[in-house]
Amino acid sequence: MKLLQAVRAVLWSFVGIRKSSGQQEDFGKLNPFQVIAVAVVVVVLFVAGLIALVNWVAK
Structure with missing residues (x-):
């Protein structure tokens, strides 16, 4: 379950929209590593997706 919480925290951070209370909760619960x-x-995965998109568009 912690892995799912870490994925959710990273994705929210990647998008850049997150309440500070949720961010503080993640800092307390999740392992930094x-x-x-x-x-x-x-x-x-994001970079690989961009490369694939560029290769598809360039063809």
Whole structure:
């Protein structure tokens, strides 16, 4: 369940809209290493998606 909370926290941070109360709650509950790992995976997926989109549009 904590992994799902970490994914949700990272995605909210990625979008940039989050209440400060929810952010403080995440800081108290989540493991920083887990959040960093999830963030790296999300960024890699985002970049791979952008590369795929550019390759598709350029063809």
